[in-house]
Amino acid sequence: MAFNIYDFTSFTQSIDEALYEWLPPFWALIVEMTIIGLVFLIGYAIIGLFLVYAERKVCAFMQNRVGPNRVGPYGIFQTIADFIKLLMKELVYIKNSDKLLFNIAPFIVIIASFMAIAAIPFAKGLHAIDFDIGIMYVIAVTSLGVVGVLLAGWSSNNKYSLIGAMRSGAQIISYELSVGLSLLTIIVLAGTMQFSEVVELQSSGWFIFKGHIPACIAFVIFLIASTAETNRGPFDLAEAESELTAGFHTEYSGIKFAFFFLAEYMNMFIVASIAATVFLGGWMPFHIGSWEGFNYVMDFIPPLFWYFGKTAFIIWLMMWFKWTFPRLRIDQLLNLEWKYLLPINLVNILIMAFIVLMGWHF
Amino acid sequence: MNSFYTYFADIFRGLKSLLIGMSVTGRYFFSPGQIVTQQYPENRKTLKMFDRFKGDLMMPHDTNNQHRCTGCGICETNCPNGSIEVISDRIELPDGKKKRIIDKHIYHLSMCTFCNLCVKTCPSDALAWDQTFEHAVFDRSKLTKILNKPGSSIIKDIE
Amino acid sequence: MKEIINLPVRSIEEEEYHINMGPQHPSTHGVLRLVVTLQGETVMKVQPHCGYIHRGIEKMCEKDTYQQIIHLTDRMDYLSAHINNHAVCLLVEGALEVEVPERVKYIRTIVDELNRIASHQLWWCSFGMDLGGLTCFFYGLRDREHILDIFEESFGSRLLHSYYAPGGLMQDIHPNFQKRTKDFIKYFRKKIKDYDNILSGNVIFENRSQGIGVMSKEEAINYGVCGPSGRASGWECDIRKKYPYAMYDKVDFREVLSDKGDTYARYMVRIDEMRESMKIIEQLIDNIPEGDYSVKMKPIIKLPPGEYYQRVESARGELGIYCISDGNKTPVRMKFRTPSFVNLGVLDKLSRNMKIADLVAIGASLDLVIPDIDR
Structure with a gap:
């Protein structure tokens, strides 16, 4: 196949083998992990900063504004400048707060998003770790972030923070179900939870096309539920600027606030990349059945480009929601989950199972 | 169902x-x-305020450095905030009559609410609005201005 | 004194706590402090605390001449500055029995309605922002800018105009005024559809506002909730209809009423009022008669001794001015019955047993302007 030229498997494997040749196995493992860690750390910062910039630009265009345009051409260095500013800011310590939990909370949030990014396949062979229960792992890890949010709200000794944290807890517990179930719909179709296999299976067509209507419904539900899980508008009740000033991170300043801020955007990226991988074929190019020529041309576009393109599209969709809709109320939020998304999701899985059983999918 | x-x-x-x-x-x-945003410091050259924009009080002087203010103090009494102080002198004219002329027309921009009463009530139309709007200064004393230029005198036919 | 002590004060119960919304809070739009008693997220009681932006305008009026009062009333409800000024002018003209020229009446009516639209636009965008739709904020401000440009060209300032003077106007309208106003009406008729599309019809917005903070007609009358908030409860309280001033008895417009009384009704009444205001302007803008822009007034106005009351319909409701004069050039007492202060009173009643998010929505739908509350 044509995209063999973009196969990173041999490249990563040769590094792996070379390390094990030179070093004892233990040190080779350590070095390998350090390299991966550093690569992710840099990637994390770059993607996070870029997303902040992108969000500001997207919302500005939706609101008939220009957005950041002062620092650098088109303001591309604006977020870096902001980040430096946040680094230099004073860390305000709160009286009567639970010091330990208060300091730990931002790290929990950021570690949870960091762990999730490890399982995401960026291209063939560009994959930190390929669990055979990859999807399950990502769901489990992304929901860890709420612990950080809850701790932040609890330890700040601020009632606004506490309300925000409690809202966030209720929200994530309920929307976790929808995220899981909508992914489960696709797992039923795919028959595997391993990300690499999920992507391979989509070489003949993305799951959103393969799985007929149930896959589309699952995609929409996943988008809604994952937006809620990342605490973004219109589900940003934990933050709820107009009600709770800043919700759970009211009392945080400086770099600790930046951690929350960055984690929010990274969670958005992770969620979008899961959606891109599971529903839109990950790094797999766009193929149409028997159009050999068309497929051949598509194969020449690098998989990283496909991956980031799809992710960016979904991120843009999420930004579009956020900057259009008003915020929901907490009881309506739970209503939406338990009365609408969950029943539809359950029926949807049944339909999908039926389709798979009858072999009606492509 | x-x-x-x-x-x-x-x-x-x-x-x-x-x-x-x-x-x-x-x-x-x-x-x-x-997009409706204006790029402010860049468009400074082309940015034109409306003629009636109330930016800053001024006293128009003609080419001979002459103004129309008689120093009557009506603007001072009409100002609701006390942002105008008129300090006038009495001079003796060659024919022996005494006449009041203006010494200093002090305007405190920091206290002005741009209510337009001074301009409206001035009997000799000596005051007008300037269209400047960049009033930010580092020192508050710079907001106190003397409107009549040094060495200026009153136009002859104003009484 | 005894009765006051015996008033049933709702004490804090178990599992209840207070939070201070404000004086610095994004959704109080100013320095209003609400002490909210909460049980979980349910609002049990709201205690508004005023006075953070009290400037003593009523007292300052007592040392100002009637021309100078104009610049103070600008600063009460700064979003309907023209309408506040109109009240003072009408009071003085009524007391002196001065008949202003037709041209002045026309211009005042048009400018009042433009001011009302601008005020409602700002209310719309802050209402959207309070409910979490930040994009509304920019659309509202974008359209308001056109009105402010009209104001700036004719009156020289954008927010606090001091344009009306007892006996007429400060200066004549700018030659471009009519053209610009007509352009704006054309522009805004298109853009108001965006308002409906992005907020009015939105299912999230409907759920957030329908059935929230229901106020019956009796309650509206009891609390004196006037203006669009009162009309949303079905109370016909439009001063423009009941006690017409300026040109309002000669133009054709509908008093927008609703019988629901909830947040959504208050929202829709204001959106429809913008349309009605445009209708009023359209009827007047082409027929402004030629004439003088002011009658000749004495330089120092002295009202005959007595008590005077004048009311106008400001963008938030009935603005009443009560004035006692002893024949001097300054009033002995000026009392402003400002709509925001009266409307604030019903906030506690409406938001009890609602969620904290509803409190924000109800507060926004009452359209409070904090300097108008404190004066």
């Missing part, structure tokens, strides 16, 4: 309303020509 129908009707009605909302923001997103 009816509740079943309303359940789904609600969902589709809701989705439709959301899509209508998204079409508005989406339309603006793809039409950057509608």
